[in-house]
Amino acid sequence: MSDEVSSRRSRITPEREAELHGAVLDLLREVGYEALTMDAVATRTRSSKATLYRQWGSKPELVARALRCTQPVPLAEIDTGSLRGDFGLMVQYSDDAQMAKDTALLRGLAHAVHESPELHKALRDLLVEPELNGMQLMLQRAVERGEVSPDCPALEFVPHVIVGAFIALPLIEDRPVDRAFLGEFIDAVVFPALGV
Template identity: 30%
Template sequence: MADDFRRRPRRRGSALEDAILDAVVDILQECGYGELTFEAVAQRAGAGKASIYRRWTTRVELAHAAAHRILGVEAGPPDTGSLRGDLKAWIRLTADLLTGPVGQALRGAATEVLGHIASDTGRPTTLSRGWYASQIDVILERARQRGEDVVEPTDLVRSTPGTLLRFHFLAHGAPISDAVIDSIVDEVAIPLLVRSPACRHGPPTT
């Protein structure tokens, strides 16, 4: 006989949200995005579907919430003592997370959103863009405190390393090699984030 969640102690607020997001992560890990339904989440979380719909109206939003929860807990930028080392360590850590529920959420949500765009039935969303940019801010602030000459990046520059990592994952899957990470850091991130010698002294005079 299936477990009847109505017989369990009633949960509210953060306790209920934790149970729901734990269920989402478990389903993504064990079954993949294709099996992520409100019915499955409600059954595993021991919650009513109405309580889930009040918080998240689509499974894309559910996947986003679960991914942000994992990223917020597990993927703070390491402090290695240098900008290049911090970037490599952080991108490696994030790339490894893409082999699990975060990757399932990213791939599934991207596929669903692209389908909505093609049929003009939905509005595109981007998984974790703001989180990636915020991690770059932490890494750059550490670099400034060490005396490294880094730029004040635009929003586009802040989001570029994370965008490249996500694009590579969506196009090629996981695992992501160290060579790819080195390319993102050395060919893109460092040139964008480190102030060039010419810029340190202002534009040339005539």
């Protein structure tokens, strides 16, 4: 997002923004990404299409921002002083109902991501990269504190292991990740692999 767009967006209230994001997610669930139009978003939220384009730039960006607002807390904002604490808080902030809804939404988007490079880029820039960077910071602090060896070969694979769990569990066991699974998984796999 450019600074210009950012300053434009700051003119609407957080409540109005949340309302708009909620409407986008509702429409996504109802009709899917391909059939979602800026017209429908404008009608549903009683705003003009010009406002939507001015404030969100494009449909892929609007969708990526709406998905981002379902996240309880960005990982980059978690800093408890220990890796166990950081991951523990990440698990604690996770909401079972929200994760189930997100899993269904993201599964519905898989095809659209494949078809639309713009959606792919928006999800990567606004959703995936910030969380990966947040996780990277957590791990870096753990290395600096001496909790994890800087040579630990598992360090670079932690994002793959955690992102993978979110996708593999629905595939293997036909159920979305919940807080209990996430906590057990991190205790059983991530900490031992990191030597924590």
